[in-house]
Amino acid sequence: MIRIDGVSHRIGKAPILHDITTHLPEGRLTALIGPNGAGKSTLLRLIGRLEPLQQGRVSVAGRDIAATPTEDLARVMAILGQQTSIASRLRLSELVGFGRWPHHRGRPTAHDHARVAEALEAFALTPMADRFLDEVSGGQAQRAHIAMAFAQDTDWLLLDEPLNNLDMAHARALMGRLRDLVDRQGRSVGLVVHEINYAAAWADHVIAMKDGRIVAEGSANEVLTEDVLSDLYDAPIAVASHQGRPLVLHHV
Amino acid sequence: MDKRGLSILLALAACLLLCAGLWMFQGLGGGNRGFILSLRASKLAALVVVAFAIGVSTVLFQTVAANRVLTPSIMGFDALYVLLQTLLVASLGTAGFASLPPGPKFMAEIALMTAMASLLFGVLLLKGSRDLPRMILTGVILGVLFRALSSFVGRILDPNAYAVVQSVSFASFNKVQPGLLPFAAAITALACLAAWRLAPRLDVLALGRDPAVSLGLRHRGTVLQVLALIAVLVSVSTALVGPVSFFGLIVAGLAHGLMRSTRHAALLPAAALSGAILLVGGQWLFERVLDQGATLSVVVEFAGGLFFLYLLLRGHIR
Numbered sequence: 173m174i175r176i177d178g179v180s181h182r183i184g185k186a187p188i189l190h191d192i193t194t195h196l197p198e199g200r201l202t203a204l205i206g207p208n209g210a211g212k213s214t215l216l217r218l219i220g221r222l223e224p225l226q227q228g229r230v231s232v233a234g235r236d237i238a239a240t241p242t243e244d245l246a247r248v249m250a251i252l253g254q255q256t257s258i259a260s261r262l263r264l265s266e267l268v269g270f271g272r273w274p275h276h277r278g279r280p281t282a283h284d285h286a287r288v289a290e291a292l293e294a295f296a297l298t299p300m301a302d303r304f305l306d307e308v309s310g311g312q313a314q315r316a317h318i319a320m321a322f323a324q325d326t327d328w329l330l331l332d333e334p335l336n337n338l339d340m341a342h343a344r345a346l347m348g349r350l351r352d353l354v355d356r357q358g359r360s361v362g363l364v365v366h367e368i369n370y371a372a373a374w375a376d377h378v379i380a381m382k383d384g385r386i387v388a389e390g391s392a393n394e395v396l397t398e399d400v401l402s403d404l405y406d407a408p409i410a411v412a413s414h415q416g417r418p419l420v421l422h423h424v
Numbered sequence: 425m426d427k428r429g430l431s432i433l434l435a436l437a438a439c440l441l442l443c444a445g446l447w448m449f450q451g452l453g454g455g456n457r458g459f460i461l462s463l464r465a466s467k468l469a470a471l472v473v474v475a476f477a478i479g480v481s482t483v484l485f486q487t488v489a490a491n492r493v494l495t496p497s498i499m500g501f502d503a504l505y506v507l508l509q510t511l512l513v514a515s516l517g518t519a520g521f522a523s524l525p526p527g528p529k530f531m532a533e534i535a536l537m538t539a540m541a542s543l544l545f546g547v548l549l550l551k552g553s554r555d556l557p558r559m560i561l562t563g564v565i566l567g568v569l570f571r572a573l574s575s576f577v578g579r580i581l582d583p584n585a586y587a588v589v590q591s592v593s594f595a596s597f598n599k600v601q602p603g604l605l606p607f608a609a610a611i612t613a614l615a616c617l618a619a620w621r622l623a624p625r626l627d628v629l630a631l632g633r634d635p636a637v638s639l640g641l642r643h644r645g646t647v648l649q650v651l652a653l654i655a656v657l658v659s660v661s662t663a664l665v666g667p668v669s670f671f672g673l674i675v676a677g678l679a680h681g682l683m684r685s686t687r688h689a690a691l692l693p694a695a696a697l698s699g700a701i702l703l704v705g706g707q708w709l710f711e712r713v714l715d716q717g718a719t720l721s722v723v724v725e726f727a728g729g730l731f732f733l734y735l736l737l738r739g740h741i742r
């Protein structure tokens with residue numbers, strides 16, 4: 173479980189998060205939703221220790237992130253931020269290979285190479301594994317970044333808008349793969365999604381944020397209702413039902 | 425490292441040996457061979473030490489700054505060293521400055537320089553790393569500021585002291601003080617070894633802050649460690665031959681071009697070796713063949729400056 177306990181955050185003088193207490197359940201796929209600027213990325217970055225905690229506590233699988241050595245955390249959780257810029261010029265295979273770094277710290281074994289090949293294959297990147305990151309399309313680069321987090325092979329996987337740039341087939345394939353991680357391998361996944369129907373169709377648990385606060389959390393059926401969503405996005409939103417799960421009609 | 429990288433490194437090492445052999449034994453004549461050989465050997469050692477220091481420090485700096493156009497000296501590292509020297513002359517006087525034993529004095533300067541540079545550039549890189557253009561501008565302005573301060577302090581000194589300051593503020597590959605050489609060589613060897621041992625972490629650092637942190641690198645600690653190494657190496661090369669602005673750029677560019685890899689285990693030795701080949705080979709060419717010993721530094725700087733412009737024009741800011 174990821175426990176978030178009284179976390180507040182400011183940037184300069186501006187308050188971004190207000191005393192957030194919540195949790196991401198273990199062995200579940202949790203979706204974070206909310207309008208632009210709600211603080212979803214900030215919360216995810218705080219959990220992933222990409223941003224230093226100012227107030228409150230966060231623990232991942234029982235380890236307080238402020239007290240656990242960062243190299244140990246890297247073997248427990250992988251985080252992919254919303255901005256996926258890589259400073260050096262790398263081939264896709266090299267990028268995905270870095271996902272294994274927390275395990276080998278510079279001396280990859282045959283097992284590491286095998287995991288990298290697996291991750292490349294899983295995201296249909298094998299044919300372009302030797303191309304440079306700036307020589308592939310935006311969606312292909314995004315898949316390479318996700319494959320890197322995948323290769324890290326951690327109990328927790330945190331992804332900030334992983335569906336960015338993906339076409340619908342790859343978006344659905346990614347959600348299916350994450351579902352598979354949770355159902356078959358007992359992993360836990362937290363992700364920020366804007367396309368709310370992906371949360372409706374695939375998530376076990378949904379956390380809705382607005383203006384730095386949590387406004388609703390629970391199962392997809394509990395959170396993705398007309399009342400909650402209309403309030404959350406300040407716009408009337410109709411919700412239908414499809415195969416027992418909510419189907420959000422936000423585009424009409 | 426792959427086979428190709430290894431064979432390039434071996435070829436570079438062989439080429440350096442060749443240049444060193446030429447430098448040592450070409451045109452030896454029949455005079456006092458022992459004396460000439462020892463003179464040549466100490467100059468050879470100085471050139472190699474300087475090349476290693478500049479090559480390794482530039483690659484390290486480009487990695488922490490996530491930028492392939494910058495060198496420590498463009499950001500004012502060596503100007504800081506010159507400023508420290510000037511302040512030392514100003515406060516101790518020429519006689520006091522000259523009477524200090526060179527070894528311990530050098531060590532103290534390096535320690536001071538490392539502390540100052542880690543503080544200044546640590547703040548700049550760790551706080552400003554999200555805003556690259558601002559960081560570069562600040563660094564460049566710091567460099568200008570240090571240079572201006574040095575020359576201001578220089579001007580209010582008496583003419584003798586000013587001459588001492590002048591001699592440390594211009595690059596020359598001909599004025600190496602032999603007293604410093606053993607210290608400089610030992611320190612450079614240690615710093616290069618430390619950099620080599622950091623190589624896998626440098627590979628991760630080069631990805632940028634967020635990916636590095638999420639892979640479990642102690643980002644802050646690593647950046648400070650690398651900055652300290654850069655400060656040590658820049659101190660050594662500036663103390664031996666004065667500030668050299670653009671040479672590091674050529675060397676780092678060569679290392680990237682030759683190795684076509686982002687692995688520091690390959691880049692660091694490639695930069696050190698190609699730097700040494702250029703300096704030793706260049707000095708041989710200018711001093712023995714063209715009989716123009718003093719001009720190597722000018723040519724190196726000119727070529728480096730052109731390369732800098734080329735990088736800028738090609739838009740290779742990163």
Ligand SMILES: Nc1ncnc2c1ncn2[C@@H]1O[C@H](COP(=O)(O)OP(=O)(O)OP(=O)(O)O)[C@@H](O)[C@H]1O
Pocket residue numbers: 183186188206207208209210211212213214215254
């Ligand atoms: N560097 C910054 N300086 C000032 N304010 C910032 C900064 N970064 C983010 N913010 C503010 O913090 C708030 C939360 O940002 P955050 O990135 O967490 O939102 P988000 O929910 O991820 O939004 P999005 O859906 O657009 O990604 C926003 O109001 C944003 O304007």
Ligand SMILES: [Mg+2]
Pocket residue numbers: 212213214254332364
């Ligand atoms: Mg966001």
